[in-house]
Amino acid sequence: MTISKKPIGISLLGCGTVGGGVIRLLRSNATRLAARVGAPLVIRKVLVRDLVKDRVPECERGWLTVNPDDVLGDATTDVVVEVMGGELPAYDYIRRAIDGGKGVVTANKMLLAARAHELVRHAALRGIDLAFEASVGGGIPIIRVLRQALASDSVESLYGIVNGTSNYILTRMCEDGLGFAQALAEAQAKGYAETDPTLDIDGHDAAHKMSVLAMLAFGVKVDHGNIPTEGIRSLEPIDLRFADRFDLVIKHLAIGKDHGSRIELRVHPALVSKRSVLANVSGVLNASYLEGRALGPCLISGRGAGDMPTAVSVVADIVDVARSKLAGAAGLSTSGISLEERPLVPLGEIETRYYLRFSGQDRPGVLARIAGTLGEHGVSIEQMIQDGRSAAPSEPVPIVMITHRAREAGVAAAIKAISAFDSVSDQTRVLRIEEV
Amino acid sequence: MTISKKPIGISLLGCGTVGGGVIRLLRSNATRLAARVGAPLVIRKVLVRDLVKDRVPECERGWLTVNPDDVLGDATTDVVVEVMGGELPAYDYIRRAIDGGKGVVTANKMLLAARAHELVRHAALRGIDLAFEASVGGGIPIIRVLRQALASDSVESLYGIVNGTSNYILTRMCEDGLGFAQALAEAQAKGYAETDPTLDIDGHDAAHKMSVLAMLAFGVKVDHGNIPTEGIRSLEPIDLRFADRFDLVIKHLAIGKDHGSRIELRVHPALVSKRSVLANVSGVLNASYLEGRALGPCLISGRGAGDMPTAVSVVADIVDVARSKLAGAAGLSTSGISLEERPLVPLGEIETRYYLRFSGQDRPGVLARIAGTLGEHGVSIEQMIQDGRSAAPSEPVPIVMITHRAREAGVAAAIKAISAFDSVSDQTRVLRIEEV
Numbered sequence: 001m002t003i004s005k006k007p008i009g010i011s012l013l014g015c016g017t018v019g020g021g022v023i024r025l026l027r028s029n030a031t032r033l034a035a036r037v038g039a040p041l042v043i044r045k046v047l048v049r050d051l052v053k054d055r056v057p058e059c060e061r062g063w064l065t066v067n068p069d070d071v072l073g074d075a076t077t078d079v080v081v082e083v084m085g086g087e088l089p090a091y092d093y094i095r096r097a098i099d100g101g102k103g104v105v106t107a108n109k110m111l112l113a114a115r116a117h118e119l120v121r122h123a124a125l126r127g128i129d130l131a132f133e134a135s136v137g138g139g140i141p142i143i144r145v146l147r148q149a150l151a152s153d154s155v156e157s158l159y160g161i162v163n164g165t166s167n168y169i170l171t172r173m174c175e176d177g178l179g180f181a182q183a184l185a186e187a188q189a190k191g192y193a194e195t196d197p198t199l200d201i202d203g204h205d206a207a208h209k210m211s212v213l214a215m216l217a218f219g220v221k222v223d224h225g226n227i228p229t230e231g232i233r234s235l236e237p238i239d240l241r242f243a244d245r246f247d248l249v250i251k252h253l254a255i256g257k258d259h260g261s262r263i264e265l266r267v268h269p270a271l272v273s274k275r276s277v278l279a280n281v282s283g284v285l286n287a288s289y290l291e292g293r294a295l296g297p298c299l300i301s302g303r304g305a306g307d308m309p310t311a312v313s314v315v316a317d318i319v320d321v322a323r324s325k326l327a328g329a330a331g332l333s334t335s336g337i338s339l340e341e342r343p344l345v346p347l348g349e350i351e352t353r354y355y356l357r358f359s360g361q362d363r364p365g366v367l368a369r370i371a372g373t374l375g376e377h378g379v380s381i382e383q384m385i386q387d388g389r390s391a392a393p394s395e396p397v398p399i400v401m402i403t404h405r406a407r408e409a410g411v412a413a414a415i416k417a418i419s420a421f422d423s424v425s426d427q428t429r430v431l432r433i434e435e436v
Numbered sequence: 437m438t439i440s441k442k443p444i445g446i447s448l449l450g451c452g453t454v455g456g457g458v459i460r461l462l463r464s465n466a467t468r469l470a471a472r473v474g475a476p477l478v479i480r481k482v483l484v485r486d487l488v489k490d491r492v493p494e495c496e497r498g499w500l501t502v503n504p505d506d507v508l509g510d511a512t513t514d515v516v517v518e519v520m521g522g523e524l525p526a527y528d529y530i531r532r533a534i535d536g537g538k539g540v541v542t543a544n545k546m547l548l549a550a551r552a553h554e555l556v557r558h559a560a561l562r563g564i565d566l567a568f569e570a571s572v573g574g575g576i577p578i579i580r581v582l583r584q585a586l587a588s589d590s591v592e593s594l595y596g597i598v599n600g601t602s603n604y605i606l607t608r609m610c611e612d613g614l615g616f617a618q619a620l621a622e623a624q625a626k627g628y629a630e631t632d633p634t635l636d637i638d639g640h641d642a643a644h645k646m647s648v649l650a651m652l653a654f655g656v657k658v659d660h661g662n663i664p665t666e667g668i669r670s671l672e673p674i675d676l677r678f679a680d681r682f683d684l685v686i687k688h689l690a691i692g693k694d695h696g697s698r699i700e701l702r703v704h705p706a707l708v709s710k711r712s713v714l715a716n717v718s719g720v721l722n723a724s725y726l727e728g729r730a731l732g733p734c735l736i737s738g739r740g741a742g743d744m745p746t747a748v749s750v751v752a753d754i755v756d757v758a759r760s761k762l763a764g765a766a767g768l769s770t771s772g773i774s775l776e777e778r779p780l781v782p783l784g785e786i787e788t789r790y791y792l793r794f795s796g797q798d799r800p801g802v803l804a805r806i807a808g809t810l811g812e813h814g815v816s817i818e819q820m821i822q823d824g825r826s827a828a829p830s831e832p833v834p835i836v837m838i839t840h841r842a843r844e845a846g847v848a849a850a851i852k853a854i855s856a857f858d859s860v861s862d863q864t865r866v867l868r869i870e871e872v
Contacts, residue, residue: 021730025588025589025730026588029587029588032586032587032588032772033587033588035768035771035772036587036768036772037768038765038768139728139730139731139732139734140734141580141581141584141734144577144580144581144584145577145580145581145736148577148580148748148749148752149748149752150468151465151468151469151472151748151751151752151755152461152462152465152468152469152747152748152751152752152755153461153465153748275716275718276716277713277716277717277721277737279716280711280712280713280715280716281713282711285713285733292575292748294457294461294575294744294745294747294748295575295738295739295744295745295748296575296738296739296742296744296745297721297737297738297739298575298576298577298736298737298738298739299723299735299736299737299738300581300734300735300736300737301713301733301734301735301736302731302732302733302734302735303731303732303733303734306732308730308731308732309730309731309732311588311730312584312585312587312588312589312728312730312731313584315587315588316584316585316587316588319587319588323763323765323768324763326763326765327759327760327762327763327764327765328763329474329759329762329763332471332472332473332474332759335471336468336471336472
């Protein structure tokens with residue numbers, strides 16, 4: 001195989017830290033990349049807002065333009081790389097790039113979360129490759145691994161640790177006993193959490209990524225707003241300490257399971273065994289754990305954010321899109337994505353094990369009533385902790401139970417009934433326990 | 437993109453359990469695979485030794501032949517899939533397939549370990565894709581992840597748990613306190629270890645895989661016989677119990693580090709923190725952990741063996757080779773592999789932390805002499821355990837030390853000097869501690 005003389009033209013929309021990293025990698029690995037693609041990759045245009053601002057030294061002034069038409073109308077540009085972020089005008093620019101027959105690589109998770117289906121459908125119709133590895137899991141090739149598995153396999157279930165901010169906070173709470181507010185403040189001080197951390201800590205960012213992962217793993221079109229989503233804001237150290245005694249740790253998980261005609265998707269904090277491969281995915285690391293029907297289990301973990309890891313993913317996508325382009329086989333990766341509609345399994349119908357912490361009076365018979373009520377709702381107890389005695393008989397004590405697998409509706413009904421007891425407070429803490 | 441009418445012809449050399457799995461996956465996913473490749477994949481010939489033996493129901497009798505010429509000389513075969521195993525005649529058949537211009541997919545780790553360099557060089561010269569994802573790590577896309585990382589990054593270090601048999605035995609020893617012989621017998625009873633387990637438990641299989649991984653990760657040509665290799669046969673439960681008290685677990689690791697002009701490669705049991713992402717890779721699971729200079733850390737883990745996981749990897753390779761073939765871009769993946777010669781770092785020059793267990797007399801001054809001798813050789817102690825007193829003063833007691841980072845030659849010289857003491861036995865146990 002000789003390397004084609006005709007280069008593949010690459011243009012960037014945006015030149016922030018990820019864009020700068022992409023330019024740096026493209027230039028410093030030019031020979032290697034040309035050998036891999038079969039043609040040199042040449043940068044044509046870089047859309048910026050400010051022509052005089054300092055850029056990475058590898059970025060040539062002559063590429064810069066403030067006019068999107070210079071990029072989208074450039075006949076020598078084969079692949080457009082969108083690293084500007086935000087929903088608009090990124091969406092419009094990508095549509096125009098697709099309409100102009102250019103391959104597209106994007107790292108824009110916000111855009112994908114909101115409009116992945118539209119963009120994928122549009123690109124597939126036009127026979128265009130739309131690659132977005134960097135939009136989920138930063139540098140970790142989650143999409144690549146899903147694609148390999150899905151060439152000839154199907155995904156039974158998927159568990160993702162996809163929000164680095166939440167994972168950092170939970171790691172500090174679990175390992176160092178910090179309270180939520182303290183761990184959040186620390187994450188903010190270190191730049192791991194935004195000033196307004198809502199998107200991350202309330203689980204919305206994870207739900208966004210879940211909708212993209214569900215599209216790839218299960219071929220379903222799902223609105224992230226419909227995914228049952230809980231964040232980590234209300235977690236208390238006391239529960240993490242009890243969990244520790246059961247050899248459990250807490251993780252914020254994005255969970256997807258294929259039930260054939262229906263699909264189970266949910267995003268929430270959950271307890272997992274310390275022996276789980278997900279237990280040691282700590283700090284800002286992300287992970288994706290999938291069970292393939294033929295492949296079996298497969299875990300992939302690494303940095304879910306950061307300029308250079310993200311740039312590595314973007315460049316890997318550029319290589320793929322450029323190769324397909326050169327081979328006259330563009331559009332295959334996009335047309336392979338299915339966008340079926342399948343109903344979600346309601347939360348009440350899911351089945352898992354549960355951690356329950358009741359606050360009950362330390363009086364004879366309270367425990368028996370709780371256990372009896374759980375039993376009436378089909379929930380049986382696997383393990384229990386009730387420590388010592390309370391200081392005063394009127395003071396409630398924590399009663400912690402781990403259940404066997406049970407249906408969520410049964411657990412919810414039992415807790416509602418138990419909360420009506422005089423001897424139990426209505427502040428029962430429920431955490432799902434996942435076998436992963 | 438419309439799907440080409442002209443199909444891609446696939447022929448198999450061998451139809452054992454992996455081959456049967458490949459046929460099953462190719463047929464049951466025919467539509468999906470055609471969409472992904474851009475042309476239908478059609479099975480042409482299957483080389484077997486026995487025409488009447490039962491095959492998977494998806495295998496058509498008309499494909500079967502006992503004559504390799506029927507496969508290698510078949511003009512309608514575009515991709516040859518070698519799943520027969522063994523070094524010969526597999527090597528000759530693959531050479532013939534390459535010479536005949538056919539793409540090649542192989543799952544044959546024994547062949548690759550012995551002759552990967554020859555085959556890669558030959559395929560690269562002829563512009564042929566030679567894909568071998570399934571030869572390392574079964575179903576885990578280790579090679580795919582390395583390739584993504586290496587499109588624009590370089591690997592700083594690599595830690596692999598690549599032998600499922602050893603990992604199973606160590607997991608049972610660590611978690612359940614079994615002795616080596618007992619754990620091995622159990623692994624054999626479960627079919628996880630061969631009747632002659634030498635290749636696995638003495639580390640040779642891991643060294644084979646390390647040579648293939650080093651070729652991909654560092655672009656070096658290395659003979660597996662030159663990689664310093666230790667197995668797990670002599671490990672004793674007492675050390676795993678002490679390690680547990682330091683929050684360490686034992687893993688059999690294949691380690692590679694890029695030192696620029698030289699390369700550090702070694703295969704041996706090592707202690708890692710219970711907090712390490714590798715700590716929970718247990719039982720027969722495999723894993724590969726790499727540190728990319730731009731990407732940062734990336735772990736991938738899953739089933740390192742088994743018919744269906746391996747078949748999934750083989751089919752993913754078939755898709756890649758078929759796509760390149762169809763695009764007229766064959767040979768890129770193979771020509772991208774560099775085969776430099778770089779000297780190995782001698783074991784005496786490596787630096788890591790060490791676990792040392794001395795058997796010493798329980799007498800005043802012994803500890804001080806050990807510590808003093810270590811210090812003279814530049815080895816300083818980070819933590820120590822000496823339990824209770826011995827039953828009789830003449831009875832030796834275990835003295836366990838964890839060192840700070842030290843040079844292996846210094847540790848070896850200190851131990852040699854200490855072994856000469858009357859008060860210390862010459863059976864000092866040394867285990868390396870890896871920060872991963």
